[in-house]
Amino acid sequence: MESIIIDTETKQYPVYIGSGLLEELRPLVEKYTRVMVITDKNVRSLHLDALLNHLPEGAENCVFTAPAGEDAKTFEVYKDALTFAVRHHLDRKSCILAFGGGAVGDLAGFVAATYMRGIAFIQIPTTILAHDSAVGGKVAINHPLGKNLVGVFYQPKFVLYDTDFLRTLPKVQRLSGFAELVKHAFISDEAFLSELKKEVPDGDHILSPRLPELLKKGIKVKANIVQKDEKETGVRAFLNFGHTLGHALEAHGGYGAITHGEAVMTGMVYALMISRKQAGLQFNLEKFTGWIGQLGYDWKIPSGAKFKEIYAYMERDKKTIAQKPRFVLLKSIGEPELAEVDKELLRSLFELQQKGRLA
Numbered sequence: 001m002e003s004i005i006i007d008t009e010t011k012q013y014p015v016y017i018g019s020g021l022l023e024e025l026r027p028l029v030e031k032y033t034r035v036m037v038i039t040d041k042n043v044r045s046l047h048l049d050a051l052l053n054h055l056p057e058g059a060e061n062c063v064f065t066a067p068a069g070e071d072a073k074t075f076e077v078y079k080d081a082l083t084f085a086v087r088h089h090l091d092r093k094s095c096i097l098a099f100g101g102g103a104v105g106d107l108a109g110f111v112a113a114t115y116m117r118g119i120a121f122i123q124i125p126t127t128i129l130a131h132d133s134a135v136g137g138k139v140a141i142n143h144p145l146g147k148n149l150v151g152v153f154y155q156p157k158f159v160l161y162d163t164d165f166l167r168t169l170p171k172v173q174r175l176s177g178f179a180e181l182v183k184h185a186f187i188s189d190e191a192f193l194s195e196l197k198k199e200v201p202d203g204d205h206i207l208s209p210r211l212p213e214l215l216k217k218g219i220k221v222k223a224n225i226v227q228k229d230e231k232e233t234g235v236r237a238f239l240n241f242g243h244t245l246g247h248a249l250e251a252h253g254g255y256g257a258i259t260h261g262e263a264v265m266t267g268m269v270y271a272l273m274i275s276r277k278q279a280g281l282q283f284n285l286e287k288f289t290g291w292i293g294q295l296g297y298d299w300k301i302p303s304g305a306k307f308k309e310i311y312a313y314m315e316r317d318k319k320t321i322a323q324k325p326r327f328v329l330l331k332s333i334g335e336p337e338l339a340e341v342d343k344e345l346l347r348s349l350f351e352l353q354q355k356g357r358l359a
């Protein structure tokens with residue numbers, strides 16, 4: 001199986017990626033006393049039977065089904081999943097298998113990391129977005145006051161990314177996942193960004209035969225960063241490009257009102273404007289927003305969002321120090337930095353972007 005090795009301070013593990021990989025699963029999980037699958041209701045109805053065909057007998061009795069989307073990342077669902085694990089006699093030689101997108105992965109990883117102080121964790125991602133979320137070991141649930149505020153760093157034993165699952169993704173989820181690929185390009189390499197523009201001229205081209213290759217590139221960008229800084233004491237924060245505003249919009253709108261990727265795309269446009277003003281970035285943002293508009297993104301800040309309320313969420317972002325929000329900016333494509341930004345600049349750019357204008 002083709003794999004990309006993730007080599008962190010605490011663990012080294014493979015991300016197997018390609019078509020038809022589910023066939024290879026059974027021998028990888030046979031050593032566990034029990035496999036608890038955590039999935040969501042959409043993935044369950046579309047793909048659970050296929051997964052169960054490749055798990056040891058009896059696995060169908062140990063499937064926890066979370067609500068779809070951000071509703072999976074709540075304290076209540078987290079507690080229900082733990083209760084399920086206790087009632088199903090999971091022990092320290094059992095494992096938790098995340099089967100779904102990033103929401104399921106984040107929930108399942110946090111359950112695995114905390115049940116009996118940590119049992120084995122496996123990721124079988126089913127979304128484009130999960131080329132990001134399944135790799136690197138950030139697992140968390142949301143707090144009403146902020147995205148992913150409750151979580152840990154906990155690496156999986158392996159990631160098995162069977163790209164056949166991506167075929168059933170609705171358009172809105174393809175767009176959501178593609179935003180993280182664009183992020184990986186921005187923080188790494190102008191040629192990667194040009195390649196994405198060329199390969200994906202509009203929303204109908206995201207699911208192209210080239211997608212697995214693009215996902216591998218994205219994973220390698222992430223692997224390279226996580227390898228240097230597993231616990232985000234430095235460069236890992238660059239993976240948060242677009243997320244300071246993005247997470248605030250998600251929390252403010254009520255988790256799930258906009259997808260993570262849409263929010264991050266809006267946040268990247270905001271960060272690019274700030275970068276042009278304060279980091280010396282030379283970049284044709286008008287052309288870029290033309291392209292993403294063609295793809296189907298609405299990069300305007302939602303009209304109902306008030307700067308004061310959004311700023312309060314940004315103040316609680318995990319990159320904030322002493323109540324001063326910090327943003328990932330670009331000096332040039334592939335050259336990120338972390339910086340404080342003057343509140344009045346943030347306000348004026350926010351108001352412009354809300355009107356659909358750029359600076």
Ligand SMILES: NC(=O)c1ccc[n+]([C@@H]2O[C@H](COP(=O)([O-])OP(=O)(O)OC[C@H]3O[C@@H](n4cnc5c(N)ncnc54)[C@H](O)[C@@H]3O)[C@@H](O)[C@H]2O)c1
Binds near residue numbers: 126127130139148260
């Ligand atoms: N841990 C990390 O490093 C990291 C990185 C990026 C994002 N995230 C988190 O990931 C989440 C977003 O990830 P996501 O978009 O994959 O989330 P998701 O799990 O919410 O999936 C999105 C939707 O797609 C559906 N779905 C999943 N697979 C499908 C398939 N193959 N076919 C049809 N429908 C399918 C799901 O049921 C859900 O409704 C957010 O909570 C975000 O904060 C985490």
Ligand SMILES: O=C(O)C(=O)C[C@@H](O)[C@H](O)[C@H](O)COP(=O)(O)O
Binds near residue numbers: 138236318
């Ligand atoms: O892996 C990382 O590091 C990231 O920042 C990846 C992000 O795409 C992802 O959304 C992550 O969950 C954000 O982390 P957070 O620490 O800002 O909650």
Ligand SMILES: [Zn+2]
Binds near residue numbers: 132180243260264
């Ligand atoms: Zn993200």
